[in-house]
Amino acid sequence: xxxxxxxxxxxxxxxxxxxxxxxxxxxxxxxxxxxxxxxxxxxxxxxxxxxxxxxxxxxxxxx
Numbered sequence: 001x002x003x004x005x006x007x008x009x010x011x012x013x014x015x016x017x018x019x020x021x022x023x024x025x026x027x028x029x030x031x032x033x034x035x036x037x038x039x040x041x042x043x044x045x046x047x048x049x050x051x052x053x054x055x056x057x058x059x060x061x062x063x
Contacts, residue, residue: 001039005046012052 008025015023025043029036037058044056 001042004039004043008043008047009050012047012050 012023025040027036027040027043040056040058044054048054
């Protein structure tokens with residue numbers, strides 16, 4: 001998780017600098033209801049703490 005946070009922390013300011021208005025990050029696993037949902041939410045929380053607007057959608061959590 002720390003390596004993923006470091007990558008996002010490095011890249012997001014560069015996306016903003018380039019004028020990008022949005023970024024989609026997808027996290028997946030076989031079932032889509034456990035690890036991927038936990039990682040996606042943790043990452044969304046981290047990005048939000050950095051001051052960015054976040055929308056976290058758990059696409060397959062109801063399956």
